[in-house]
Amino acid sequence: MSLSIVDVLEKKGPMTDIDLLKQLRSDLGDVSFRELNRELMKLELGGMLRVSRLTKGKRQVELTGKNR
Numbered sequence: 001m002s003l004s005i006v007d008v009l010e011k012k013g014p015m016t017d018i019d020l021l022k023q024l025r026s027d028l029g030d031v032s033f034r035e036l037n038r039e040l041m042k043l044e045l046g047g048m049l050r051v052s053r054l055t056k057g058k059r060q061v062e063l064t065g066k067n068r
Contacts, residue, residue, distance in 0.1 A: 004028060006048060011016050014062035016054065
């Protein structure tokens with residue numbers, strides 16, 4: 001799933017976590033918000049992407065320049 005997240009962000013650029021979840025569900029099928037959060041945490045700790053808070057309940061997900 002991590003590869004799918006990176007692939008979507010490379011193609012579409014920065015997006016909200018909700019939009020990313022919708023895209024992953026259309027590509028992979030049944031993906032829970034909990035699974036997405038777990039993968040985002042792993043990728044953020046690995047320096048692959050950055051997650052920042054936009055408003056309450058909405059986050060911006062973007063790739064860092066390190067993996068390009």
